[in-house]
Amino acid sequence: MEELMVVANVAIVFGVIYKLFELYVRRQERIMLIEKLSSGWRPEEFKGNLLPQFSSSGNWALRGGCLMLGLGLGLLVGFILTLMFFQSYIVSDEWSGKIQNSISVIYGSCLLLGGGLGLIVAYLVEMNRLRKEKGHE
Template structure:
């Protein structure tokens, strides 16, 4: 049904992979140049002055990563598909293709948006609990 999307996804994945390889090589070369230029205490001072996300990819303790947002979005999309399926099976009529696509599309968008709103509310409540706002 969605066979026309396969080449787009394959091209996107290949492009992302090539970009990440070049980014890795460039960052590694930059780090080596910085280490060669600096020695001892100057290097330690420079590394301390960098933002936390620049050195490691792990989020600092107390912050909510984007995993919560992605999880809530995917959960909302799943509930949207389930709701659309139940709604179409609950109806006594035999819906046309346009009706089915409208029900599935609308329910996925509504529940996906609801998942993002829930994610925003949870992030905000966690930020208030930590005293950031």
């Protein structure tokens, strides 16, 4: 339990520091934007962004669904890998610390890889949908 408190405290401190820096940077960006607008720039010139703008309708469900699907598949792959490599230890009651650590690493890495792949698939689907919408307009 003490290990979790250390991790939680570090996460909270990091989160607060990050938000303070983000607040300061956004304030500077807003000031620069106001200065550019007052010097004669038109708001239409800011519409062309380098990054694609996604509409918020329905994409959160797609992202969440792909994330959950990826996490579930990652857990399944981790379970299968554990059965393949540590089958003799799962059947018996003999558990060593190294084997428990190895199993934890397998589950954690498969879970993160699956979640990341799910988010990449959601991004690709959104980009494909955006290209189709731009092609029809």
